[in-house]
Amino acid sequence: MKDAVFGPVPSRRLGLSLGVDVIPLKTCSYSCVYCQIGRTLRPTIERKVYIEPEPILQAVKEAMRRGPKPDYVTFSGSGEPTLNSALGEMIRGIKRITEIPVAVITNGSLLWMEEVRRDLSEADLIMPSLDAASEGVFRRINRPASGLEIERIIEGLRRFCEEFDGEIWLEIMLVEGVNTSAEELERLREIALSLKLDRIQLNTVVRPPAERWVRVVPEARMEEIRRLFGPRAEVIASYSGRAPKIYGAVEANILNMLRRRPCTVGEISDSLGIPIGEVADRLKSMLRREIVQKIEHGGKTYFSPRG
Numbered sequence: 001m002k003d004a005v006f007g008p009v010p011s012r013r014l015g016l017s018l019g020v021d022v023i024p025l026k027t028c029s030y031s032c033v034y035c036q037i038g039r040t041l042r043p044t045i046e047r048k049v050y051i052e053p054e055p056i057l058q059a060v061k062e063a064m065r066r067g068p069k070p071d072y073v074t075f076s077g078s079g080e081p082t083l084n085s086a087l088g089e090m091i092r093g094i095k096r097i098t099e100i101p102v103a104v105i106t107n108g109s110l111l112w113m114e115e116v117r118r119d120l121s122e123a124d125l126i127m128p129s130l131d132a133a134s135e136g137v138f139r140r141i142n143r144p145a146s147g148l149e150i151e152r153i154i155e156g157l158r159r160f161c162e163e164f165d166g167e168i169w170l171e172i173m174l175v176e177g178v179n180t181s182a183e184e185l186e187r188l189r190e191i192a193l194s195l196k197l198d199r200i201q202l203n204t205v206v207r208p209p210a211e212r213w214v215r216v217v218p219e220a221r222m223e224e225i226r227r228l229f230g231p232r233a234e235v236i237a238s239y240s241g242r243a244p245k246i247y248g249a250v251e252a253n254i255l256n257m258l259r260r261r262p263c264t265v266g267e268i269s270d271s272l273g274i275p276i277g278e279v280a281d282r283l284k285s286m287l288r289r290e291i292v293q294k295i296e297h298g299g300k301t302y303f304s305p306r307g
Contacts, residue, residue: 004051004077005059006256008070009271012236013127013169013201014103018063018070020094021077021260022051022084029080029109031143032131033214034175036207036261037078043145045110047085057093064098072125073098076105077260083110088119101125109148112156117163125167127201128157132179133187141178154191161196169199171236174225176204176215189229200233202226208262208297208304216298250274250282255291255305262295262302 004021011017024042027050031040060073073094075081081104084090091102101124108128110116120126130153132138138150161168170192174180179188192200202225204217217225226233253272257263265283269276283303286292295302 003256003259004056005063006077006260007063008068009257011072011074014074015071016068017072017074017103018060018100019077019260020056020060020073020075020081020090021079022056022075022081022087022090023077023079024050025078025259027079027083028107029083029145029148030107031145031210032107032173033141033143033178033211034173034205034209036209039210040143043143044083045145045147047083047110047113047115049086050079050084051086053086053089053093056090057097060094061097064100070100072101072103074103074105075123080107080109082106082116082119085115085119088122091119091122095122103127107142108157108160109142109144109153110156111160112152117156117160120160121164123166125169126160126164127169127171128160129171129173130154130157130188130191131173131175133184133191137179137184141173141175158195167198168196169201170195170197171201171203174202174204174217174222176217178214180217180221180225185225185228192229192233197232200229201236202229202233203236206298208295208302250278251286251291254279254282254286258292258303258305262297262304264300264302268303 006019008016008018026041028040029045031043081087094102103125104120104123105127108130131141132150135150172188202222205214222235226235254268265276265279269279290306292303293306295304
């Protein structure tokens with residue numbers, strides 16, 4: 001379970017985060033057009049034990065012993081974590097290991113299921129997404145698995161917000177020309193303002209997306225939208241926090257990071273605590289050996305695994 005528990009790495013929203021990935025790569029209830037790890041290979045809403053709890057808990061214990069101490073233990077990664085039916089058991093197990101708060105980043109698509117809400121109930125912070133308010137936009141931007149409808153998802157989110165005692169930060173991913181019409185934004189605003197939320201976090205496509213036609217929302221427009229959503233809303237900025245020195249096989253650490261999201265040289269350097277020149281040299285070598293590839297996006301050069 002070494003690869004399933006990764007970091008700690010700096011997170012834009014969570015400071016220093018120890019990541020826990022409990023779903024096989026690209027197994028998700030959505031296949032979002034903006035997804036940074038590409039199209040979903042296994043679209044599903046079937047909950048089952050994709051990864052057993054015990055190896056995950058042992059890996060978290062080892063990460064805590066090794067250090068550095070994270071600000072959050074975060075369920076996220078390469079698929080939708082609520083698909084794992086052992087999620088609640090894992091959260092409870094981590095709470096027995098450490099007092100560090102547990103966060104779950106979820107697309108929110110399964111919150112209409114009572115057992116999913118129950119599994120999430122013992123976490124400290126839930127970070128669900130809602131990118132659409134209408135069925136047509138929902139199908140265009142999130143490309144859901146069979147059996148999902150936007151009204152059901154919104155109702156599930158509403159029920160969860162009423163029941164949950166911890167913090168809820170709602171993320172809305174904005175794609176220019178898809179969910180940025182005045183009508184869709186007004187619907188999203190009405191829904192968000194009616195929910196018991198601690199934060200409304202507005203995001204746009206800052207990393208290479210699954211589909212090349214996906215466009216970023218300009219910064220000035222993002223600020224206009226933030227004002228529309230009121231005082232709880234914020235535009236998510238670049239990640240912040242301290243960067244620990246992480247030792248070990250440099251190439252293995254770089255590749256493990258790139259499997260979860262495309263990164264720039266600077267992001268790899270900051271996250272792994274490795275001098276930027278050394279990262280650049282390693283990436284050149286990995287490019288020559290066709291281990292990684294370059295992706296140009298938004299005026300920046302990102303790297304991702306080849307194949």
